[in-house]
Amino acid sequence: MKSHATAQTMKPATAAKKLGVYLPATPAEFQEGVVSRAELNELQVNPPEWLRALRETGPHPRPVVAAKLGVSIAGLARGGVTEALTTEQIDALKDAAPEWLTKERATQAEVRKETARIKKRDAERAAAED
Template sequence: MRPEKKSQTMKPLTAANKLGVYLPAAPEEFRSAPISFAQLEALRNDPPGWLTELRRTGPFPRDVLARKLGVSNAGLVRARVSETLTAEEIGALLADPPEWLLRERANYAAVRAENARIEAKEAERRAATNRPAKNRG
Protein backbone atom coordinates (compact mmCIF):
# COMPACT_ATOMS: atom_id res chain seq x y z
CA MET A 1 0.00 0.00 0.00
CA ARG A 2 1.13 3.46 -0.80
CA PRO A 3 1.18 6.12 1.88
CA GLU A 4 -1.66 8.61 1.58
CA LYS A 5 -0.66 11.56 -0.58
CA LYS A 6 -0.55 14.81 1.36
CA SER A 7 -2.39 17.76 -0.08
CA GLN A 8 -0.06 20.56 -1.09
CA THR A 9 -0.47 23.73 0.89
CA MET A 10 0.66 27.32 0.64
CA LYS A 11 1.36 30.04 3.12
CA PRO A 12 -1.53 32.37 3.92
CA LEU A 13 0.36 35.26 2.27
CA THR A 14 0.57 33.32 -1.00
CA ALA A 15 -3.14 32.47 -0.84
CA ALA A 16 -4.00 36.11 -0.08
CA ASN A 17 -1.96 37.22 -3.10
CA LYS A 18 -3.74 34.70 -5.32
CA LEU A 19 -7.09 35.95 -4.03
CA GLY A 20 -6.09 39.62 -4.40
CA VAL A 21 -6.64 40.56 -0.76
CA TYR A 22 -4.53 42.24 1.91
CA LEU A 23 -3.53 39.51 4.37
CA PRO A 24 -3.62 41.58 7.61
CA ALA A 25 -7.26 42.45 6.87
CA ALA A 26 -8.26 38.78 6.52
CA PRO A 27 -9.74 36.86 9.47
CA GLU A 28 -7.35 35.23 11.95
CA GLU A 29 -8.32 31.68 10.92
CA PHE A 30 -7.21 32.47 7.35
CA ARG A 31 -3.97 34.16 8.44
CA SER A 32 -2.87 31.50 10.90
CA ALA A 33 -2.96 28.21 8.96
CA PRO A 34 -1.61 26.89 5.67
CA ILE A 35 -4.14 26.86 2.83
CA SER A 36 -4.53 23.83 0.57
CA PHE A 37 -5.07 24.20 -3.15
CA ALA A 38 -8.52 22.67 -2.68
CA GLN A 39 -9.36 25.30 -0.04
CA LEU A 40 -8.11 28.05 -2.36
CA GLU A 41 -10.35 26.79 -5.17
CA ALA A 42 -13.29 26.63 -2.77
CA LEU A 43 -12.62 30.24 -1.74
CA ARG A 44 -12.46 31.28 -5.40
CA ASN A 45 -15.61 29.40 -6.42
CA ASP A 46 -17.77 30.26 -3.41
CA PRO A 47 -16.21 33.22 -1.58
CA PRO A 48 -17.32 33.73 2.02
CA GLY A 49 -18.69 37.09 3.10
CA TRP A 50 -15.38 38.37 4.49
CA LEU A 51 -13.63 37.69 1.17
CA THR A 52 -16.36 39.35 -0.87
CA GLU A 53 -16.26 42.38 1.43
CA LEU A 54 -12.46 42.67 1.31
CA ARG A 55 -12.48 42.50 -2.48
CA ARG A 56 -15.18 45.15 -2.64
CA THR A 57 -14.06 47.67 -0.01
CA GLY A 58 -10.42 46.84 0.79
CA PRO A 59 -7.96 47.64 2.15
CA PHE A 60 -6.17 46.52 -0.99
CA PRO A 61 -2.67 45.08 -1.45
CA ARG A 62 -0.16 47.16 -3.43
CA ASP A 63 -0.67 45.45 -6.81
CA VAL A 64 -4.46 45.82 -6.64
CA LEU A 65 -4.10 49.41 -5.42
CA ALA A 66 -1.79 50.24 -8.34
CA ARG A 67 -4.20 48.67 -10.83
CA LYS A 68 -7.19 50.56 -9.39
CA LEU A 69 -5.28 53.86 -9.55
CA GLY A 70 -3.95 53.17 -13.06
CA VAL A 71 -0.29 53.37 -12.07
CA SER A 72 2.60 50.95 -11.67
CA ASN A 73 3.85 49.54 -8.38
CA ALA A 74 7.01 51.60 -8.93
CA GLY A 75 4.82 54.68 -9.30
CA LEU A 76 3.38 54.05 -5.86
CA VAL A 77 6.91 53.78 -4.48
CA ARG A 78 7.99 57.01 -6.19
CA ALA A 79 4.94 58.74 -4.72
CA ARG A 80 5.80 57.27 -1.32
CA VAL A 81 2.42 55.58 -0.99
CA SER A 82 3.24 52.87 1.51
CA GLU A 83 -0.08 52.38 3.27
CA THR A 84 -2.96 50.34 1.99
CA LEU A 85 -6.06 52.18 0.86
CA THR A 86 -9.75 51.33 0.91
CA ALA A 87 -12.16 51.69 -2.00
CA GLU A 88 -13.46 54.91 -0.48
CA GLU A 89 -9.95 56.39 -0.22
CA ILE A 90 -9.17 55.33 -3.79
CA GLY A 91 -12.41 56.94 -4.96
CA ALA A 92 -11.44 60.19 -3.24
CA LEU A 93 -8.01 60.15 -4.91
CA LEU A 94 -9.54 59.53 -8.33
CA ALA A 95 -12.18 62.23 -7.82
CA ASP A 96 -9.56 64.86 -6.98
CA PRO A 97 -6.24 63.45 -8.19
CA PRO A 98 -3.09 64.92 -6.66
CA GLU A 99 -0.25 65.98 -8.94
CA TRP A 100 1.75 62.78 -8.30
CA LEU A 101 -1.18 60.62 -9.43
CA LEU A 102 -1.65 62.57 -12.66
CA ARG A 103 2.09 62.34 -13.37
CA GLU A 104 2.29 58.60 -12.62
CA ARG A 105 -0.81 57.80 -14.66
CA ALA A 106 0.65 59.66 -17.66
CA ASN A 107 3.99 57.90 -17.17
CA TYR A 108 2.30 54.50 -16.92
CA ALA A 109 0.23 55.16 -20.06
CA ALA A 110 3.38 56.16 -21.96
CA VAL A 111 5.20 53.01 -20.87
CA ARG A 112 2.26 50.82 -21.88
CA ALA A 113 2.04 52.55 -25.28
CA GLU A 114 5.77 52.04 -25.86
CA ASN A 115 5.51 48.37 -24.87
CA ALA A 116 2.60 47.92 -27.29
CA ARG A 117 4.61 49.61 -30.07
CA ILE A 118 7.60 47.32 -29.43
CA GLU A 119 5.37 44.25 -29.31
CA ALA A 120 3.70 45.18 -32.61
CA LYS A 121 7.08 45.79 -34.24
CA GLU A 122 8.34 42.44 -32.98
CA ALA A 123 5.22 40.66 -34.27
CA GLU A 124 5.72 42.34 -37.63
CA ARG A 125 9.36 41.20 -37.70
CA ARG A 126 8.36 37.62 -36.82
CA ALA A 127 5.70 37.62 -39.52
CA ALA A 128 8.20 38.87 -42.11
CA THR A 129 10.69 36.16 -41.09
CA ASN A 130 8.07 33.43 -41.44
CA ARG A 131 6.80 34.50 -44.88
CA PRO A 132 7.70 32.19 -47.74
CA ALA A 133 9.96 33.68 -50.39
CA LYS A 134 8.12 35.14 -53.39
CA ASN A 135 8.47 33.20 -56.62
CA ARG A 136 10.50 35.36 -58.95
CA GLY A 137 10.37 34.12 -62.43
Template sequence: MASHKTPQTMKPETAAKKLNVYLPATPDDFKNQPVTREQLNELLSSPPEWLVELRKNGPHPRNEVARKLGVSVSGLARADMNDAALTTAEITALLEAPPAWLVTERATQAEVRSENTRINARDAERRERLQP
Protein backbone atom coordinates in the same frame (compact mmCIF):
# COMPACT_ATOMS: atom_id res chain seq x y z
CA MET B 1 0.16 -0.86 2.00
CA ALA B 2 -1.67 2.30 1.01
CA SER B 3 0.17 5.56 1.39
CA HIS B 4 -1.73 8.57 2.62
CA LYS B 5 -0.87 11.77 0.85
CA THR B 6 -0.83 14.86 2.98
CA PRO B 7 -2.68 17.75 1.43
CA GLN B 8 -0.59 20.44 -0.20
CA THR B 9 -0.63 23.56 1.96
CA MET B 10 0.53 27.13 1.54
CA LYS B 11 1.27 29.98 3.86
CA PRO B 12 -1.57 32.42 4.48
CA GLU B 13 0.54 35.10 2.72
CA THR B 14 0.62 33.00 -0.44
CA ALA B 15 -3.10 32.26 -0.27
CA ALA B 16 -3.86 35.97 0.21
CA LYS B 17 -1.81 36.80 -2.89
CA LYS B 18 -3.67 34.16 -4.91
CA LEU B 19 -6.99 35.57 -3.66
CA ASN B 20 -5.72 39.13 -4.30
CA VAL B 21 -6.59 40.36 -0.81
CA TYR B 22 -4.68 42.26 1.88
CA LEU B 23 -3.63 39.66 4.47
CA PRO B 24 -3.89 41.85 7.62
CA ALA B 25 -7.55 42.52 6.76
CA THR B 26 -8.46 38.83 6.60
CA PRO B 27 -10.07 36.97 9.53
CA ASP B 28 -7.78 35.52 12.21
CA ASP B 29 -8.62 31.92 11.34
CA PHE B 30 -7.42 32.56 7.75
CA LYS B 31 -4.19 34.38 8.56
CA ASN B 32 -3.08 32.13 11.43
CA GLN B 33 -3.04 28.72 9.78
CA PRO B 34 -1.86 27.13 6.53
CA VAL B 35 -4.36 26.91 3.68
CA THR B 36 -4.76 23.72 1.67
CA ARG B 37 -5.17 23.72 -2.09
CA GLU B 38 -8.69 22.36 -1.56
CA GLN B 39 -9.57 25.24 0.81
CA LEU B 40 -8.18 27.77 -1.67
CA ASN B 41 -10.23 26.27 -4.50
CA GLU B 42 -13.32 26.43 -2.29
CA LEU B 43 -12.64 30.09 -1.48
CA LEU B 44 -12.25 30.82 -5.19
CA SER B 45 -15.35 28.92 -6.30
CA SER B 46 -17.71 30.10 -3.56
CA PRO B 47 -16.19 33.00 -1.65
CA PRO B 48 -17.45 33.64 1.88
CA GLU B 49 -18.90 37.02 2.83
CA TRP B 50 -15.61 38.33 4.28
CA LEU B 51 -13.81 37.63 1.00
CA VAL B 52 -16.53 39.25 -1.10
CA GLU B 53 -16.44 42.30 1.17
CA LEU B 54 -12.65 42.58 1.07
CA ARG B 55 -12.56 42.34 -2.72
CA LYS B 56 -15.30 44.93 -3.05
CA ASN B 57 -14.35 47.52 -0.42
CA GLY B 58 -10.79 46.72 0.64
CA PRO B 59 -8.40 47.49 2.06
CA HIS B 60 -6.68 46.31 -1.11
CA PRO B 61 -3.11 45.01 -1.49
CA ARG B 62 -0.51 47.23 -3.13
CA ASN B 63 -0.75 45.61 -6.57
CA GLU B 64 -4.52 46.08 -6.63
CA VAL B 65 -4.21 49.70 -5.45
CA ALA B 66 -1.77 50.35 -8.29
CA ARG B 67 -4.08 48.68 -10.83
CA LYS B 68 -7.13 50.62 -9.69
CA LEU B 69 -5.22 53.92 -9.76
CA GLY B 70 -3.78 53.15 -13.20
CA VAL B 71 -0.15 53.35 -12.06
CA SER B 72 2.68 50.91 -11.48
CA VAL B 73 3.72 49.53 -8.11
CA SER B 74 6.96 51.47 -8.66
CA GLY B 75 4.85 54.60 -9.08
CA LEU B 76 3.31 54.00 -5.68
CA ALA B 77 6.81 53.63 -4.24
CA ARG B 78 7.92 56.90 -5.82
CA ALA B 79 4.92 58.55 -4.16
CA ASP B 80 5.95 57.07 -0.78
CA MET B 81 2.84 54.90 -0.72
CA ASN B 82 4.68 51.58 -0.35
CA ASP B 83 2.59 50.35 2.54
CA ALA B 84 -0.65 51.93 1.40
CA ALA B 85 -3.48 49.45 1.70
CA LEU B 86 -6.26 51.71 0.49
CA THR B 87 -9.98 51.07 0.54
CA THR B 88 -12.14 51.43 -2.53
CA ALA B 89 -13.50 54.72 -1.14
CA GLU B 90 -9.97 56.10 -0.66
CA ILE B 91 -8.99 55.06 -4.20
CA THR B 92 -12.14 56.70 -5.59
CA ALA B 93 -11.36 59.91 -3.70
CA LEU B 94 -7.83 59.95 -5.16
CA LEU B 95 -9.20 59.44 -8.67
CA GLU B 96 -11.80 62.19 -8.26
CA ALA B 97 -9.26 64.75 -7.01
CA PRO B 98 -5.89 63.41 -8.16
CA PRO B 99 -2.80 64.77 -6.43
CA ALA B 100 0.15 65.84 -8.58
CA TRP B 101 2.03 62.57 -8.08
CA LEU B 102 -0.94 60.57 -9.37
CA VAL B 103 -1.29 62.72 -12.50
CA THR B 104 2.43 62.30 -13.19
CA GLU B 105 2.44 58.54 -12.58
CA ARG B 106 -0.65 57.96 -14.72
CA ALA B 107 1.01 59.89 -17.57
CA THR B 108 4.17 57.81 -17.12
CA GLN B 109 2.14 54.60 -17.18
CA ALA B 110 0.34 55.73 -20.35
CA GLU B 111 3.70 56.38 -22.03
CA VAL B 112 4.97 52.94 -21.02
CA ARG B 113 1.85 51.25 -22.41
CA SER B 114 2.14 53.23 -25.64
CA GLU B 115 5.80 52.28 -26.03
CA ASN B 116 5.03 48.61 -25.32
CA THR B 117 2.30 48.67 -27.97
CA ARG B 118 4.71 50.23 -30.48
CA ILE B 119 7.42 47.63 -29.74
CA ASN B 120 4.96 44.73 -29.97
CA ALA B 121 3.69 46.00 -33.34
CA ARG B 122 7.27 46.43 -34.59
CA ASP B 123 8.20 42.91 -33.47
CA ALA B 124 5.08 41.42 -35.04
CA GLU B 125 5.92 43.13 -38.32
CA ARG B 126 9.49 41.76 -38.20
CA ARG B 127 8.22 38.24 -37.53
CA GLU B 128 5.80 38.57 -40.43
CA ARG B 129 8.59 39.59 -42.81
CA LEU B 130 10.70 36.63 -41.73
CA GLN B 131 7.90 34.11 -42.37
CA PRO B 132 8.29 32.31 -45.74
Protein backbone atom coordinates in the same frame (compact mmCIF):
# COMPACT_ATOMS: atom_id res chain seq x y z
CA MET C 1 5.93 1.79 -6.73
CA LYS C 2 2.95 3.90 -6.04
CA SER C 3 3.32 7.50 -5.05
CA HIS C 4 0.96 8.97 -2.51
CA ALA C 5 -0.82 12.10 -3.60
CA THR C 6 -0.38 14.83 -1.04
CA ALA C 7 -2.41 17.97 -0.97
CA GLN C 8 -0.45 21.04 -2.00
CA THR C 9 -0.58 23.71 0.66
CA MET C 10 0.55 27.30 0.77
CA LYS C 11 1.23 29.92 3.38
CA PRO C 12 -1.57 32.36 4.12
CA ALA C 13 0.47 35.20 2.53
CA THR C 14 0.63 33.30 -0.76
CA ALA C 15 -3.08 32.51 -0.65
CA ALA C 16 -3.93 36.14 0.14
CA LYS C 17 -1.83 37.29 -2.80
CA LYS C 18 -3.59 34.85 -5.13
CA LEU C 19 -6.96 36.04 -3.82
CA GLY C 20 -5.97 39.70 -4.21
CA VAL C 21 -6.57 40.64 -0.58
CA TYR C 22 -4.52 42.31 2.15
CA LEU C 23 -3.40 39.57 4.56
CA PRO C 24 -3.58 41.60 7.82
CA ALA C 25 -7.25 42.32 7.08
CA THR C 26 -8.18 38.63 6.75
CA PRO C 27 -9.68 36.66 9.67
CA ALA C 28 -7.25 35.23 12.24
CA GLU C 29 -8.04 31.61 11.29
CA PHE C 30 -7.02 32.37 7.70
CA GLN C 31 -3.79 34.09 8.80
CA GLU C 32 -2.75 31.33 11.20
CA GLY C 33 -3.42 28.25 9.10
CA VAL C 34 -2.26 26.81 5.82
CA VAL C 35 -4.41 26.82 2.70
CA SER C 36 -4.65 23.83 0.41
CA ARG C 37 -5.05 24.17 -3.34
CA ALA C 38 -8.61 22.81 -3.01
CA GLU C 39 -9.44 25.36 -0.30
CA LEU C 40 -8.05 28.18 -2.44
CA ASN C 41 -10.14 27.03 -5.41
CA GLU C 42 -13.22 26.90 -3.18
CA LEU C 43 -12.53 30.42 -1.87
CA GLN C 44 -12.25 31.67 -5.46
CA VAL C 45 -15.43 29.94 -6.63
CA ASN C 46 -17.57 30.51 -3.52
CA PRO C 47 -16.03 33.41 -1.59
CA PRO C 48 -17.23 33.76 2.01
CA GLU C 49 -18.67 37.07 3.18
CA TRP C 50 -15.35 38.29 4.64
CA LEU C 51 -13.60 37.75 1.29
CA ARG C 52 -16.36 39.50 -0.68
CA ALA C 53 -16.25 42.44 1.74
CA LEU C 54 -12.44 42.72 1.52
CA ARG C 55 -12.52 42.65 -2.27
CA GLU C 56 -15.24 45.28 -2.36
CA THR C 57 -14.18 47.77 0.31
CA GLY C 58 -10.59 46.84 1.20
CA PRO C 59 -8.14 47.51 2.57
CA HIS C 60 -6.49 46.49 -0.68
CA PRO C 61 -2.86 45.37 -1.15
CA ARG C 62 -0.54 47.63 -3.17
CA PRO C 63 -0.89 45.74 -6.49
CA VAL C 64 -4.67 46.17 -6.33
CA VAL C 65 -4.36 49.83 -5.27
CA ALA C 66 -1.98 50.46 -8.18
CA ALA C 67 -4.33 48.77 -10.66
CA LYS C 68 -7.36 50.71 -9.39
CA LEU C 69 -5.43 53.98 -9.71
CA GLY C 70 -3.96 53.07 -13.12
CA VAL C 71 -0.34 53.38 -12.01
CA SER C 72 2.58 51.06 -11.30
CA ILE C 73 3.55 49.89 -7.81
CA ALA C 74 6.72 51.97 -8.15
CA GLY C 75 4.53 54.94 -9.07
CA LEU C 76 2.61 54.44 -5.82
CA ALA C 77 5.86 54.53 -3.88
CA ARG C 78 6.99 57.67 -5.70
CA GLY C 79 3.65 59.23 -4.77
CA GLY C 80 4.20 58.36 -1.11
CA VAL C 81 1.55 55.62 -0.92
CA THR C 82 3.16 52.78 0.99
CA GLU C 83 0.23 51.30 2.93
CA ALA C 84 -2.91 49.44 1.98
CA LEU C 85 -5.86 51.66 1.05
CA THR C 86 -9.60 51.15 1.22
CA THR C 87 -11.85 51.62 -1.80
CA GLU C 88 -13.06 54.86 -0.24
CA GLN C 89 -9.48 56.18 0.08
CA ILE C 90 -8.73 55.17 -3.51
CA ASP C 91 -11.83 56.97 -4.76
CA ALA C 92 -10.86 60.07 -2.74
CA LEU C 93 -7.39 60.01 -4.34
CA LYS C 94 -8.95 59.72 -7.80
CA ASP C 95 -11.26 62.66 -7.06
CA ALA C 96 -8.45 64.81 -5.64
CA ALA C 97 -6.22 63.95 -8.63
CA PRO C 98 -2.96 65.04 -7.02
CA GLU C 99 -0.14 66.02 -9.37
CA TRP C 100 1.85 62.84 -8.71
CA LEU C 101 -1.17 60.67 -9.67
CA THR C 102 -1.73 62.53 -12.94
CA LYS C 103 1.98 62.23 -13.76
CA GLU C 104 2.16 58.52 -12.88
CA ARG C 105 -0.95 57.74 -14.93
CA ALA C 106 0.63 59.48 -17.93
CA THR C 107 3.85 57.53 -17.38
CA GLN C 108 1.91 54.27 -17.17
CA ALA C 109 0.05 55.11 -20.40
CA GLU C 110 3.38 55.75 -22.16
CA VAL C 111 4.76 52.43 -20.90
CA ARG C 112 1.70 50.56 -22.22
CA LYS C 113 1.98 52.36 -25.57
CA GLU C 114 5.68 51.50 -25.87
CA THR C 115 5.03 47.88 -24.90
CA ALA C 116 2.37 47.61 -27.62
CA ARG C 117 4.74 49.19 -30.17
CA ILE C 118 7.51 46.71 -29.34
CA LYS C 119 5.09 43.77 -29.45
CA LYS C 120 3.85 44.87 -32.87
CA ARG C 121 7.42 45.39 -34.13
CA ASP C 122 8.47 41.93 -32.93
CA ALA C 123 5.41 40.31 -34.55
CA GLU C 124 6.24 42.03 -37.85
CA ARG C 125 9.84 40.83 -37.64
CA ALA C 126 8.71 37.28 -36.90
CA ALA C 127 6.30 37.38 -39.84
CA ALA C 128 9.08 38.68 -42.14
CA GLU C 129 11.36 35.79 -41.14
CA ASP C 130 8.79 33.16 -42.13
